[in-house]
Amino acid sequence: QVQLLESGGGLVQAGDSLRLSCARSGRTGYSYTMGWFRQAPGKEREFVAAFRWNGVYGRTSYTDSVKGRFTISRDNAKNTLYLQMNSLKPEDTAIYYCVASDRYYSGTDSGAYDYWGQGTQVTVSS
Numbered sequence: 001q002v003q004l005l006e007s008g009g010g011l012v013q014a015g016d017s018l019r020l021s022c023a024r025s026g027r028t029g030y031s032y033t034m035g036w037f038r039q040a041p042g043k044e045r046e047f048v049a050a051f052r053w054n055g056v057y058g059r060t061s062y063t064d065s066v067k068g069r070f071t072i073s074r075d076n077a078k079n080t081l082y083l084q085m086n087s088l089k090p091e092d093t094a095i096y097y098c099v100a101s102d103r104y105y106s107g108t109d110s111g112a113y114d115y116w117g118q119g120t121q122v123t124v125s126s
Helices: none
Strands: 003-007 010-013 018-025 032-039 046-053 058-062 070-075 080-085 094-101 120-125
Touching: 003 094, 018 032, 018 094, 018 120, 032 070, 032 080, 046 070, 046 080, 058 070
Parallel strands: 010 120
Antiparallel strands: 003 018, 018 080, 032 046, 032 094, 046 058, 070 080, 094 120
């Protein structure tokens, strides 16, 4: 059974940084995708970033609004995914969810992910 446990959320001011972590327990396949979605109050859940591993190398992708500010990375030894968030803006305020799929997935459809964490709140004040 795969479980995802997020940490690192909090309340910060605009321009500050935060790093989210997602510890994965359970099996990890030869290829996989892990990423982050977020949901702000009254808004649809949206894709933020993904890390895709094909067994040889990894690729990353980001939604346009976070490019240049957020960086997704993975520590295979610790089985942990990270999201470094810099230059945070009030519009980044949301619950951030860690997600995982047991296949190499290049899209942004939330329905493609098999596993979800419980979410961690990020609040950015102006």
